[in-house]
Amino acid sequence: MKNITIVGGGLVGSLLAVFLAKRGHQVNVFERRPDPRKTNVYAGRSINLVVSHRGWTALKAAGVHEAVERIVVPVHARMTHDRDGKLTRLPYSIDERPIHSVSRGELNKVMLSEAERFPNVKLHFDHRCTGVHLDTGTSMFHNEVTGEASAVPADVVFGSDGAPSAVRQEFMKLRFNFSQSFIEHDYKEIAFPSKPDGTPQMDPHCLHIWPRRFFLFMPHEGEYCFGQIKDEHDLLRFFEEHFRDAIPMLPDLAEQYFRNPQSNLAIIRCGPWNHKDKVALIGDAAHAIVPFYGEGMNAGYEDCKVLNELLNQHGDDNWGVVLDAYNRARKPNGDAIADLSLRNFVEMRDLVADPRFILRKKIEGRLQARHPGKWLPLYSQVKFSDIEYKDAWKEGLRQDRIMEQVLAMPGIEEKWESEEVERMALGLLE
Ligand SMILES: Cc1cc2nc3c(=O)[nH]c(=O)nc-3n(C[C@H](O)[C@H](O)[C@H](O)COP(=O)(O)OP(=O)(O)OC[C@H]3O[C@@H](n4cnc5c(N)ncnc54)[C@H](O)[C@@H]3O)c2cc1C
Known part of the structure; x- marks a missing residue:
């Protein structure tokens, strides 16, 4: 049994906690934000995620798929909306096999609860990691509520703290390859409310997209860009030109548009993903990608599954061997899904029409x-x-x-x- 620190209790950190707890390890998860089951930490960033086959494979391997099945909606096709509001349905597969849509917030809540069912898992919210000593596995935390600092020793540390990872920051002091590139597009979330009777306004079993060649998400600069939309008048004119059919479904469009944050999208490639037998990166901390294949979380879930398989193979006392093998197995796949996701950006933006x-x-x-x-x-x-x-x-x-x-x-x-x-x-x- 090892004492394991997981930095980041997001989508990947919570699944990793389940895998490691099932193996009998003592797991401490430190999450920067408050408990999402008690506070709405996802305001303005609640976009639904797609769980794909490999995501399910990992959830099943961890034995938590049934809890997740209860909160997903099957999605069978893309539905494109052209400028005149004409709809075209493009099934994802010839046999109408679905992918599954789930609320990010709901999934995170369910997974934290699943992790917490294990007596050997402890969740520490409001704990921001400020550094990790890579050779000893001691992590430093700042308590966001009390302001106190603490140092937590562990046998093994995982950085599942997402794209801006504080754990990865420590790797930068070593021989470590790193690149970060932003694409020219940002995004903003606008949610379509349900009808007054609670039913959805559009077919909920399709992913609705408005491919417009120059933007799917919106560029920083140029003829069409966020900077061009300064007030309600600009916003309406823009929507009337490009997304007319969406306007009646968005009574609070302007309120949402000017309230919700504008987020950017970056691709992070780095390596190696481990430092000896002590610290490893997982999920977005290791491979942040653009969201156009809907695979970032699925890739992170697969990281967890592969790590678990390697522990089965090499045993739970051989962390140096396991983490080296994990890096070798997953890093090329992280790079490949980064490339694939960029390719799907072009496909969704230009080609589906x-x-x-x-x-x-x-x-x-x-x-x-x-x-x-x-x-x-x-x-x-x-x-x-x-x-x-x-x-x-x-x-x-x-x-x-x-x-x-x-x-x-x-x-x-x-x-x-x-x-x-x-x-x-x-x-x-x-
Ligand atoms: C618009 C959009 C749509 C997407 N759609 C999909 C999709 O359909 N399907 C899919 O598979 N993926 C999708 N993704 C990608 C997916 O969101 C990410 O791959 C996934 O969230 C990665 O999970 P993670 O746990 O590694 O990182 P995160 O979800 O970012 O979680 C990291 C956690 O670490 C915490 N944290 C950060 N810093 C610290 C610190 N210093 N100390 C302690 N805690 C810290 C954060 O608060 C957070 O809870 C999408 C992404 C975007 C932006």
Whole structure:
């Protein structure tokens, strides 16, 4: 049994606590914010998250999936809204398999309660980590309520303290690779309220998107940017031009828009993710990515599952071996999902409204239906399988090259369902 400190009781830290508690370790979780079950810590940042197949695999491995199943909504398709309000439904998979939408706040609350069911887990809210001694595993905390400082020794420390990780900050003093790049887009959350009878205004089993080429999220600078919207008048004019069909569903649009924070989006790549047998990074602290594949949390959940498997393999007294193996196994996948997420940004922003993209999806759907063992579209590999991100990314690039040639076939629009097209695609696979 080890004494383990987890810095950050967010989505990943709470699942990690469950995994480690089940192994019999003494787990202390230190969270900067107050207990979300008692205070609304998610005001203005409550966007729903998608739990995908690999997220479920991890939740099942931890034995907490049933608690999460109670709070999710199945989502079967994207629904695009064009400028005239015309809707197009694009299923995520040929067999209408759903991904699952869940409120970030509700998920965090449920997971904290699941962790707290173990007598060997202690949650310490209002404790901000101010530093970690990497060689000894002693962490320093500032109590946000009393102002007191404390030093907490541990055998092993995990930094699951998200993108601005204080634990990762300590790694910067060592031989450690780090890069952070912001994309040109920021985002702001605007929630669609329910109808007066409590039912949703749009189909709740679809992810609704308004792809507008220049912005899905909004750029910093240029013709369309947050800086251009200074008052209610600008806001309404902007929505009337681009998102007219949403206006009647948002009676408090201006209030939400000017109240909610404008957040930026960054990609963080770093490594190694561990320092000897003492400290490791996990979740966004190790791999913050842009949210366009909806995989950041799922990737963090998979980190936890893989770590647990490595503990099964090497035992709970071999932390140096386990953490080195964890870094080797997960770091390439963190990099791959960062690349995949940027790619999906372009797909959601530009391509879902592009007829050639829709044609490609149809051809791929047909190939998958007729040859499921040979063709699994990239999206399905990421969202509906446990295939490692790095392998999915490689296969996706190969599929791109093949589909480029298929789409270049003369008359492809008319003959996409033909044997000839199928033969060509499968031939290129060999
Ligand atoms: C708009 C948007 C949409 C997204 N949609 C999806 C989606 O659909 N599906 C998906 O899988 N992912 C999605 N993500 C990504 C997902 O939110 C993150 O990957 C996930 O929150 C990472 O979890 P985490 O626990 O590693 O970090 P966080 O959720 O950031 O949690 C870190 C925790 O550490 C605490 N903390 C921070 N600093 C300290 C400190 N110094 N001391 C103590 N505690 C500290 C924080 O208060 C927080 O509770 C989305 C992200 C965004 C921005």
